[in-house]
Amino acid sequence: MSRFVDLSHPVEAGMITYPGLPAPEVHAVLDRATSEARYAPGVSFQIDLITLCGNTGTYVDSPFHRYADGADLAGLPLERLADLPAVRIDATGGGRAIDAPALEPWDLRGRAVLVHTGFSRFWRTDAYLHDNPFLTRAAVELLVRRGAALVGIDSLNIDDTGDAARPAHSDLLAAGIPIVEHLTNLVEVPVDGARFTAVPVPFRGTGTFPVRAFAIVG
Numbered sequence: 341m342s343r344f345v346d347l348s349h350p351v352e353a354g355m356i357t358y359p360g361l362p363a364p365e366v367h368a369v370l371d372r373a374t375s376e377a378r379y380a381p382g383v384s385f386q387i388d389l390i391t392l393c394g395n396t397g398t399y400v401d402s403p404f405h406r407y408a409d410g411a412d413l414a415g416l417p418l419e420r421l422a423d424l425p426a427v428r429i430d431a432t433g434g435g436r437a438i439d440a441p442a443l444e445p446w447d448l449r450g451r452a453v454l455v456h457t458g459f460s461r462f463w464r465t466d467a468y469l470h471d472n473p474f475l476t477r478a479a480v481e482l483l484v485r486r487g488a489a490l491v492g493i494d495s496l497n498i499d500d501t502g503d504a505a506r507p508a509h510s511d512l513l514a515a516g517i518p519i520v521e522h523l524t525n526l527v528e529v530p531v532d533g534a535r536f537t538a539v540p541v542p543f544r545g546t547g548t549f550p551v552r553a554f555a556i557v558g
Contacts, residue, residue, distance in 0.1 A: 394548035405547030
């Protein structure tokens, strides 16, 4: 029997995902009280205007996020986002910098590589906003060389936020490899054998958007 494992943080008005970026806002365009006058007795609807930064909650980065001529969200191939064979890399026992040896033993080609750091336990606390685990340039070079389909991490950023060159974003997105940041609950995903999906709205002209990321196990 298969089971679904939700790997996304819920999004709500006022929450902060990344320091310095705006929180989402929700405003009713049509509320239930108003709609009751328009429909049959007992029938009501809620329609909301949602304003949010693309980098909200658990989200995917497309190449356009880093490169002006890169594929935007609408240009991401579904085969890079949906029903991917997954491998979970256990990086919970090391330091902040996750280097190539952590990835070396695994078959990465065509797979969603999910880097499990355990950092999501700090979600929506001050600790989450500092000293995040990240991939080194050597680890990223290995992922590109081995042909990973997608790379996800349960951390504030796949890069060291103190490194303005952003090598993980630069090299992965240059290779057409989508990035999913702010995953959670990776402990529930087996090291091997799960299938991973994280699909955004096919929005043209922008590079990041929230996803409902999940794994199918079994």
